[in-house]
Amino acid sequence: MASFIVSSVFLVLVSWHCLSLISVRVSAQTSPVFACDAATNPQVASFGFCNASLGTDARVADLVQRLTLQEKILFIVNGAGSVSRLGIPKYEWWSEALHGVSNVGPGTKFTGLVPGATSFPQVILTAASFNTSLFEAIGRVVSTEARAMYNVGLAGLTYWSPNINIFRDPRWGRGQETPGEDPLLSSKYGSSYVKGLQQADGDDPSRLKVAACCKHYTAYDLDNWKGVDRYHFNAVVTQQDMDDTFQPPFKSCVIDGNVASVMCSYNQVNGKPTCADPDLLSGVIRGQWKLNGYIVSDCDSVDVFYNNQHYTKTPEEAAAKAILAGLDLNCGSFLGQHTEAAVKAGLLNESAIDKAITNNFATLMRLGFFDGDPSKQPYGELGPKDVCTPEHQELAREAARQGIVLLKNKAGSLPLSPTTIKTLAVIGPNANVTKTMIGNYEGIPCKYTTPLQGLTTSVATTYVPGCTNVACGTAQVDDAKKAAASADATVLVMGIDQSLERESFDRVDLLLPGQQSLLITEVAKAAKGPVILVIMSGGGFDVSFAKNDDKVTSILWVGYPGEAGGAAIADVIFGYYNPSGRLPMTWYPQSYVDKVPMTNMNMRPDPSNGYPGRTYRFYTGETIYTFGDGLSYTTFSHKLAKAPTLVSIPLEGDHVCRSSECKSVEAIEQSCKNLAFDVHLRVQNRGSYGASHTVFLFSTPPMVHNSPRKHLLGFEKVSLSGKSETFVRFKVDVCKDLSVVDELGSRKVALGQHVLHVGSLKHSLTVGI
Structure with missing residues (x-):
C-alpha cells in the first residue's frame, strides 16, 4: 500500500468534528427504574419496605413476607420481573463497568442523549501503573458516569466488575481484563477499584453509589485452548495454590473492599462446579469472609453445570444445588424455569429462596432503589453533563500514561525531541486503530485518539500500515522500509487485538503473528534513525528477536490503552511524560508453551x-521480561534507612517448638498477632528528568513448604523531581507478610533467613522464636 502524509491540521479538525457530534443531544430524556414511586402509586407509602427510615433488615423482611413463591422466583434471575401490586418495576441486574461504563450487558445502552462514556485503559495496563489511588479514582469516575446514566434511564445500579482472576498463563484470552499475575497487586487493585465504584457520599457507610461485583470465583483462567473450554474444564488445584494464589484477591475484595457481590465461574474446581459448591459459596464467601451482598452466577453457568457438565440428573436438582450452595442470583433464566418445580419436588424449601432474595433486595435497598424518586436522593443531580467531562477524559489519558511500560531504551534513544525529529514514519497494523485500543467489555468512548493522531500532533508523519491486519499474513515490507529510510525516526505499532485474544479464545503461542517480526526486522535494518517498537496487547510475547536487535532501539508495551491511548503513547515517546509503568505479568519465551499445558493449574x-x-x-525458566520490569528516562537509587535484622516471635512456654526444631509456626497464633516492623527507604532520583517511580518491596522466604522464590510484600508510587529524594515507609506485618501457605492451606510464618529486596538492594532478616 502506498504511503501518505497525514496532516496534523486535518486530524485536529476531525477530532473537533467528532467531539461536536458526541455533544449533540438528540433524544428525549427517559426515566430511571425505581420502586416505591408514591407519585404514581400512593399506596406504597403504607408499605414498610418503602419506609426509608426503617433499617434495611426490617424493610427487606417486610418485602419478602408480602411475596408469593412465584413472585419470589422473579427476583433470582438477572432480568428481574415486576410486581405491580407492590410498586416494584422490572429491573435488569446485568451491567458492566470493567474500565468504563459498558454496553456489553443488557442493563446499559447508549443513545443520542448519552452517546458514549469515558473509556479507560484495559485493566492490565491500568494495573501496570501500580497506583492504588489511580485505581480508586477511575472507579469514582466510572460510578459517577453510571449514576448519571441511571438517572436518565440508560443504565442500572449493579455492575459485574472488576475481573480479579490471576493472570496465570500468558495465553489466556481474558488476561487483559485482569490486574496481572500477582495476588497482592490483584488484591490491591480489586479492593481499590471497588471502593471507587461503591463508596457513597454522606455519613451512611452501608449506602452504595453503585454495586460492584468481583469475578470470576474461582481458579478461572482458561477459556478455550486446544479444544478444552471453560464450560467443561475441571481445574484441579492444590489447597496450597488455592489459598496462596487464587483466593487472596477475592478475600481482599470482600474483606477490604466490602464488595456488594461475587460472581461464581463456569469451571469446576476439583470436581465441583463453583456455583454448586457450598464450601466455596456459603462456607468461604459468606461464612469466613462475611460477604455483605449477593452471590451471582456467571451467565448461564447453572445451565452449564446441568447441560454441559452433567453434574445433576435433573434441572430441578441443579436449581436446588445452586441455591442451597449459596447462590442468590442467576444470570440467565435457568432458576426462573426450574426453581418452583424443585420446591414442589421437595428438593428445596421456600426459606432457601427467601434467603437468596433477602440478599438481593438488601443490595438494592443500599442503592436507594426502594427509596422513591432518584432525583430527590444523593446523586440525583447527575445527568448527561457529567459523562465524558474534560476532567474524566484527561484521567483516561493520565491512566494510560502511567501504565505504559518502557522495556528497552538503547543509549537513551527515547525520548524523541520534536526540535531534532522533524519527520516520523509510523508503521504497523495497530498504528491507526480505534476500537482495538479499548479491549473487551468495552463501551462506546467519548472520542478516540489513535497512535497516529497522537504522534502527528508533534511532528509530520508518514503512515504505512505494513499489514492489512494484526494477523499480518503478508507484510508490505518495501513501502515500510522506504518510509523508515527517509524519516528521522520510526515508530512501529504492532501487537494483536480481540481477533487473537478474547473471551472464549486463548492463544496457542507467544510469537507476534504472521510476518510481524519480519516487518519489524526489515524496517529496523532500513531505518535512518531510532526505531521504537510499540506493542499493543493484553498478554506478553517472545520478542527476544527485537530485544536483541541493536537496530530496534526502544520497546514500549502499551496494553490496550483506552480512548486516549494515542495521545498517551505520544506523550511518552516525545518525553512530555516520563514512563513509570511496570509489567504486571511475566513475558516468557516461546519454549514455555511446549513445557506448560494451560490445563495444568499447578503454580509450583x-x-x-x-x-x-x-x-x-x-x-524457574528463562524469561524475556519479568513482573515489575520497566525503565524510566531517569535513574533511581534506593538506600535502606531502617530495618531490623532479627524478629523474634514470642511463644508460650509449653509451645511444641520450644522443645523440638520447627521450620515454621502458625500465623494465626496469638504470639504472632500484632507483630510488625517498619522498613524505611531513601529513594533518590539521580537524573534531571522528573518522574514517578514504583518502589517494590519483595521478600525471598526460607525454602520451607515449597515457598515462593520471591513474592511482593508491598509497593508505593512516588513522584520525584530531578535530583531529589524522598523517604518511603513500608509497614511489615509478620503474620501476614512473612508467612507462607503450607501444603494443607494453612498460613505459617517461616522461621529462618528472609531476604528483603528493593531494586538491587538486599537485606537479610532472621525470624526466630
Whole structure:
C-alpha cells in the first residue's frame, strides 16, 4: 500500500468534528427504574419496605413476607420481573463497568442523549501503573458516569466488575481484563477499584453509589485452548495454590473492599462446579469472609453445570444445588424455569429462596432503589453533563500514561525531541486503530485518539500500515522500509487485538503473528534513525528477536490503552511524560508453551517432569521480561534507612517448638498477632528528568513448604523531581507478610533467613522464636 502524509491540521479538525457530534443531544430524556414511586402509586407509602427510615433488615423482611413463591422466583434471575401490586418495576441486574461504563450487558445502552462514556485503559495496563489511588479514582469516575446514566434511564445500579482472576498463563484470552499475575497487586487493585465504584457520599457507610461485583470465583483462567473450554474444564488445584494464589484477591475484595457481590465461574474446581459448591459459596464467601451482598452466577453457568457438565440428573436438582450452595442470583433464566418445580419436588424449601432474595433486595435497598424518586436522593443531580467531562477524559489519558511500560531504551534513544525529529514514519497494523485500543467489555468512548493522531500532533508523519491486519499474513515490507529510510525516526505499532485474544479464545503461542517480526526486522535494518517498537496487547510475547536487535532501539508495551491511548503513547515517546509503568505479568519465551499445558493449574515447579512453574513467584525458566520490569528516562537509587535484622516471635512456654526444631509456626497464633516492623527507604532520583517511580518491596522466604522464590510484600508510587529524594515507609506485618501457605492451606510464618529486596538492594532478616 502506498504511503501518505497525514496532516496534523486535518486530524485536529476531525477530532473537533467528532467531539461536536458526541455533544449533540438528540433524544428525549427517559426515566430511571425505581420502586416505591408514591407519585404514581400512593399506596406504597403504607408499605414498610418503602419506609426509608426503617433499617434495611426490617424493610427487606417486610418485602419478602408480602411475596408469593412465584413472585419470589422473579427476583433470582438477572432480568428481574415486576410486581405491580407492590410498586416494584422490572429491573435488569446485568451491567458492566470493567474500565468504563459498558454496553456489553443488557442493563446499559447508549443513545443520542448519552452517546458514549469515558473509556479507560484495559485493566492490565491500568494495573501496570501500580497506583492504588489511580485505581480508586477511575472507579469514582466510572460510578459517577453510571449514576448519571441511571438517572436518565440508560443504565442500572449493579455492575459485574472488576475481573480479579490471576493472570496465570500468558495465553489466556481474558488476561487483559485482569490486574496481572500477582495476588497482592490483584488484591490491591480489586479492593481499590471497588471502593471507587461503591463508596457513597454522606455519613451512611452501608449506602452504595453503585454495586460492584468481583469475578470470576474461582481458579478461572482458561477459556478455550486446544479444544478444552471453560464450560467443561475441571481445574484441579492444590489447597496450597488455592489459598496462596487464587483466593487472596477475592478475600481482599470482600474483606477490604466490602464488595456488594461475587460472581461464581463456569469451571469446576476439583470436581465441583463453583456455583454448586457450598464450601466455596456459603462456607468461604459468606461464612469466613462475611460477604455483605449477593452471590451471582456467571451467565448461564447453572445451565452449564446441568447441560454441559452433567453434574445433576435433573434441572430441578441443579436449581436446588445452586441455591442451597449459596447462590442468590442467576444470570440467565435457568432458576426462573426450574426453581418452583424443585420446591414442589421437595428438593428445596421456600426459606432457601427467601434467603437468596433477602440478599438481593438488601443490595438494592443500599442503592436507594426502594427509596422513591432518584432525583430527590444523593446523586440525583447527575445527568448527561457529567459523562465524558474534560476532567474524566484527561484521567483516561493520565491512566494510560502511567501504565505504559518502557522495556528497552538503547543509549537513551527515547525520548524523541520534536526540535531534532522533524519527520516520523509510523508503521504497523495497530498504528491507526480505534476500537482495538479499548479491549473487551468495552463501551462506546467519548472520542478516540489513535497512535497516529497522537504522534502527528508533534511532528509530520508518514503512515504505512505494513499489514492489512494484526494477523499480518503478508507484510508490505518495501513501502515500510522506504518510509523508515527517509524519516528521522520510526515508530512501529504492532501487537494483536480481540481477533487473537478474547473471551472464549486463548492463544496457542507467544510469537507476534504472521510476518510481524519480519516487518519489524526489515524496517529496523532500513531505518535512518531510532526505531521504537510499540506493542499493543493484553498478554506478553517472545520478542527476544527485537530485544536483541541493536537496530530496534526502544520497546514500549502499551496494553490496550483506552480512548486516549494515542495521545498517551505520544506523550511518552516525545518525553512530555516520563514512563513509570511496570509489567504486571511475566513475558516468557516461546519454549514455555511446549513445557506448560494451560490445563495444568499447578503454580509450583515439578523437577521430576521438567514443569517450570508459573509466574515470577515460582517460575524457574528463562524469561524475556519479568513482573515489575520497566525503565524510566531517569535513574533511581534506593538506600535502606531502617530495618531490623532479627524478629523474634514470642511463644508460650509449653509451645511444641520450644522443645523440638520447627521450620515454621502458625500465623494465626496469638504470639504472632500484632507483630510488625517498619522498613524505611531513601529513594533518590539521580537524573534531571522528573518522574514517578514504583518502589517494590519483595521478600525471598526460607525454602520451607515449597515457598515462593520471591513474592511482593508491598509497593508505593512516588513522584520525584530531578535530583531529589524522598523517604518511603513500608509497614511489615509478620503474620501476614512473612508467612507462607503450607501444603494443607494453612498460613505459617517461616522461621529462618528472609531476604528483603528493593531494586538491587538486599537485606537479610532472621525470624526466630
